Amino acid sequence: MNLKKLLSTFLWVLILVISVPCLxxxxxxxxxxxxxxxxxxxxxxxxxxxxxxxxxxxxxxxxxxxxxxxxxxxxxxxxxxxxxxxxxxxxxxxxxxxxxxxxxxxxxxxxxxxPAKTVGSTFVVRAERNDIQSIKDLRGKNCAASLPDSLGGWLAALGEIKEHGFDPDNFFKTKNFTQFQVPDVLNSVLSGSSDVGILSTCILEEAEALGMIEKGSLRVINKKTDDLSPIHCARSTQLYSDMxxxxxxxxxxxxxxxxxxxxxxxxxxxxxxxxxxxDQYSIRKLLRELRLGPYSYLRDNSLTGLAKRYKTEIIAFVGILLFLIFNEFNLRRLVNKRTRQLSDALKAKEEADREAAEERKKFATLEKNGIIAQLGTIIAHEAKQPIATLTNYLQIFKMYLDRKNDNDAFSKDVFENMENQVSRLNTLVNSVRNFAKQKQNPQIKTDLVLITQKAIRSLEATEPDIEKVKISFNSKLKTALVLADPFSLELLILNLLRNGAQEAVSNTAKGSPILKVELSLSNDNKSFILLVENSGNLMTDKDLSRLVSLGESVKPDGLGLGLSIIRGIADLHGADLGFTGRDKGGVIASLRIDQLHV
Known part of the structure; x- marks a missing residue:
């Protein structure tokens, strides 16, 4: 019950509030x-x-x-x-x-x-003015109209003049605004003060019907022949909405x-x-074409007027210009950034190429020296005994000649020259052997992890087909210190890597070529073990024995000098070098080298 009373009271208050303005x-x-x-x-x-x-x-x-x-x-x-x-x-x-x-x-x-189009303009001239038959003939004539803001009495007429291609502002010679169409505009035309008068639609017919002017005394110019005119009144222009x-x-x-x-x-x-x-649209369109009313700013050619007239275009142009400027700066920034990055990349590449070239030069020199040392050692070792034998035979032959007392001057001179040459050859052999021994660099504290990584980088920089090989390096050790000649040790590892990579690329039957490098600490914690594993052909016991043998190569065109070099370097460092076959094909090369305890 209380709720009903409350709702009733609320409705009465609402009705009272709504009624207050009206009351x-x-x-x-x-x-x-x-x-x-x-x-x-x-x-x-x-x-x-x-x-x-x-x-x-x-x-x-x-x-x-x-x-x-x-x-x-x-x-x-x-x-x-x-x-x-x-x-x-x-x-x-x-x-x-x-x-x-x-x-x-x-x-x-x-x-x-x-119904929305009921008012327009009518051009009227005296009936006897045969010189005026069209709107074109009205140009330069004297005109009478009611008010400059009258839709039917002036504006619609200007729109028709503009539609015929003329400038409505300078079309008439004189313009006489009389304020009222009836009787002022009619009297001005009939009296000859004006050549043409502008009337709103139906004003002419109403004036004739009321007897204000004689029917037929005025003639309509540019009369429209369609039937859209209200109650069939004569008109000279299109129609617009009335009051x-x-x-x-x-x-x-x-x-x-x-x-x-x-x-x-x-x-x-x-x-x-x-x-x-x-119909407001047609009126707005008329005023815009005439640049009147709210569109009068179109007549203003000052900077302010132009800005108002072309506001949208200017905003769009400025927006596009700002976008282009921003885009230009952004493009330049990106180009400069990319140029710097490219320049840095080229510099880094040039630096890497320079370092690789230097490393290749160092390794080539070291490899050449190693080969020379190995060849010198082999030649010196093999030539030592033949020279000693030759010396012994010379001494025996000399003793034989002394017994026969056949020591003429010529024979003596020949034997002396032969002894001198053999002695000279023996000295040369001993010099080569001493040179090979004295050419070794001193051994220093070296990180095997860094040397292995450096050898991998050198391989990647020097081998043309290395991108075909999937290289992986696994080491749980951050450092692995050994006593070694860094260059010789790197040359050893690089030879193992190169031989493994070439074997993997040439002889891997299925899948991608594999080259795995693993570094670990031995179980007794006294040495490091470096494993280089590569895919390739299945290795027989004979092939493995050839790898172990000094001076033999498993390659058809190999000389075995590479294996000799790396084995010689391993021997100089007191390291053990071994080879085992992989079950799926390929070789696992192992290098065990003593740990340096600091």
Missing amino acids: AYEGLTVKIGYAQGLELYHQSSILKETLEYLQKKIPNYRFELLPISSVDTQEDIKKEKIDFLIAPSNFFVELSGGIPFTHLATRIFDGTKD SFVSLQGVPEPLVREVTVALLSMPVFDHSRWSVEN
Whole structure:
């Protein structure tokens, strides 16, 4: 029960609140403004009948008509506190954006095919003016019109002139604005003061019907032959919407609703009635083409006017320009960045190539020295015994000749020369052997991890087919210190890697060539074990024995010098070098070298 009372009270309060604006207006004066330039004839036929009908249908209010200046429109509306406004449709196009309003109704001619298009202009000249037959003939003539802001009495005519390709601003020689079409414009043409007059649609027919002028005394120029004209009135231009009735901001909604209903229910008056039809687009288009009203800025060729006229294009251009500038700077930044990166990469590559070249040169020299040392050792070792034998035979032969007392001067000279040459050859052999022994570099503290990594990098830099091989290096040791000659040890590891890589590339039957390198500590923690494992052909016991043998190669065209070199380097470092076969094909080379305890 309490809830029902509460809801009932709330509804009554709501109704009271809604009714307050209407009650505040009830019994008060409602001010209806009208454009001051409206011709007297229209004022009597439209304003008077509309005002009387509103007063009849809505008796609770007193309706009052007030003239509004076409110059100080907004000031007059605010000053007079206008509630409703009646004016030509172009008037509201110019007013839009200045004062908020709501369109209620537009005057149309009853029975027309297009009610939204009812007003236009009519060019009239005296009937005897045979020199004027078209709009082109009106150029340079004297013109009479009502007001410069009249839609039917001037603006529509300018639009037609422009549509025919002429400049409406400089089309007529003189322009005489008389304020009223009837009788001022008619009298100006008939008296000869003006060559042509501009009338709103149906003004000519109404003046003739009222007997104000003799029928046929005026002739219409550029007469349209279609049947769109209201009640078949003559016209020279296209048609536009007629006068509109609008409510201004602040008028209570109930009052607006009552006025709207009254206007739309008002019977036909003077062949006209109020309707909701309205065509603002064609009027806006006309004013834009004529650069008038809200489009008058199009006539301004100053920087401000041009900026306002081409605001959208300028914003778009500036936006595109800023985008292009930003894009240019961004491209330059990216190009500079990429150039620096490329330059750095090229420098790094050049540096790597230079280091690789130096390393190759060092290794080539070391390898050549190793080969020379090995060859010198072999030659010296093998030549030592033949030289000793040759010396012994010379001594025996000399003793034989001494016994026979056959020591002539020539024989003695020959034996001395032979002894000298054999002694010289023996000295040369001993020099080679001593050179081979004295050419070794001193052994120092060396990190086997770093040496192995360096050998892998050298292999990658020097072998053309190394990209085909999948190389992996596995070491759980961060450092592995040994006592060694770094270059010799690196040459040893590099030879193992190169031989393994070449075998993997040449003889791997299935899958990618594999080259695995693993470094670990022996179980007794006294030495390091380096394993180099590569894929390839299955190795027989004979092949493995050839690898172990000094001076033999498993390659068809190999000389075995590489194996001799790495075995010699291993021996110099007290390291053990061995080879075993892989189950899937290939070889595992192992190098065991003593750990350096610091």
